Amino acid sequence: MGILLLVVFLTLGISGLCSLFEATLYSTRMGALEAASSGGSLSHLAKRFINMKRQIDVPIASILILNTIANTAGATIAGMYAAEILAPQFAVPFSILFTLGILFLSEILPKTLGAVYWRRTWPLIVWPLIMIRYALQPALVVTQAFTRILTRGQSISPVTEDEIIAMARLGEQSGEISPEESGMVRNIIELENKHVREIMTPRPVIFSLDAQITVAEALPQVNARGFTRIPIYEEDREHIVGYVVFQDLSAARTSNLSHTPLRDIAKTISFISETVNCLTLLTTFLKFRRHIAIVSDEYGGVAGLVTLEDLIETLLGAEIVDETDRVVDLQQSARQHRQNPHGLGGGGTMAIS
Incomplete structure (x- = not known):
């Protein structure tokens, strides 16, 4: 009877550990392992476990081979001893109880624990998996040969x-x-x-200044609106030639350059197509240290204006509004302006930061 109980407990125990290892191996997130590998007491184990997950077919094959050996050998030996020790009428109940024990104690329970508590279990299974792999190396060579044939040319799909x-x-x-x-x-x-046209400030609500007016003439208009970068144009607002920065206007006034035309202190402004995606624009802004660009439509005309602030608002999912902003959503304001051209104060245009 002692040998029979030992065989049953060994079978349930080994099979249960295999199930725990398998569930933990599948459930542990690579992000958590990468974080653990960057430093700390578990960094060495995390690096080893990352390598296992990147070649997951090897540890999985080791687990399945050991589990198959345990279940097959355990069931055979237990059945043999049960037939010798137990009365014939107890053979069927023993088989049913043994099967239920494997199902609940060696499959359902350990796999649930591994899936739920993987943060605690993964450091505990690294070395056991390594030892199992080396112990079953001959069998692994055979199984890997077959899996290579079946998965030739295939790779693990990257995260989408x-x-x-x-x-x-x-x-x-x-x-x-x-x-x-x-x-x-x-x-x-x-x-x-997302395309630039989806986040730009539309042309009807762009505040711009004539490039020929002086700093003294421009400052009152800029101060009234509280914006830092203002496009300038020649002839009409379709011909944007650059932009001026509020700090430059203030510096020009304090340097006795109040009568300087805006064109003389303007900075070069970039033009981009309205079909450019926002990620490309953000990369361009950061690379060239730009904060503002004019958006061109398919005919080369001015469709709107986009700033680094627009991109940040898109990332945050919220409008950035300070105490000087009179309009929260300029795109909505533009739509209202089209429906009611006289609905906006101050000549129907708003400035942009």
């Missing part, structure tokens, strides 16, 4: 954008990250799929 968004949503639901952080993850990923 949709999966990253889904993980951010799950992180928000579990409380790991805030709703704002989850929203920013989605906005960053969607930045490449």
Whole structure:
């Protein structure tokens, strides 16, 4: 009877550990392992476990081979001893109980524990998996030869954008990250799929100045609106030739250059197509240290204006408004202006930071 109980416990124990290892291996997130590998007491284990997950077929094959050996040998030996020790009428109940034990104690319970408590279990299984792999190396050579034939030319699919968004949503639901952080993850990923025309300030609400007026003439208008960068034009507002910065206007006034035309202190302004995606624009702004650009339509005319602030608002998912802003959403203001051209004060245009 002692040998029978020993065989049963060994079978259930080895099979249960295999199930725990498998569930932990699948459930542990690469992001958590990368964070652990960057420093700390678990960095060495994390690096080894990362390598296992990148070649997951090897540890999985080791686990399945050991589990198959344990279940097959255990069932055979236990059945043999049960037939010798137990009365015939107890053979069927023993087989049923043994099967249920394997199902619940060696499959359902350990796999649930591994899936739920993977943060605690993964450091505990690294060295056991390494030892199992070396112990079963001859069998692994055979299984890997077959898997290479079946998976020739195939590779593990990389993480997709949709999966990253889904993980951010799950992180928000579990409380790991805030709703704002989850929203920013989605906005960053969607930045490449959003065109400049979707975030630009439309032409009807752009505040611009004639390039020929002087600093003294421009400052009262700029001070009344509180904006830092103002496009300047020649002839009409379709011909933007640059932009001036409020600090430069103030410096010119204090340097007795109040009668200097705006064109003489203007900076070069970039022109971009309205079909450019926002990620490309953000990269360009950061690379060339730009804050503002004119958006051109398909005919080369001025469609609107876009700033670094517009891109930041897109990432944050909210309008950035300070005490000087008279309009929160300039795109909505432009639509209202088209419906009611006289509905905006001050000549129907608004400035942009």
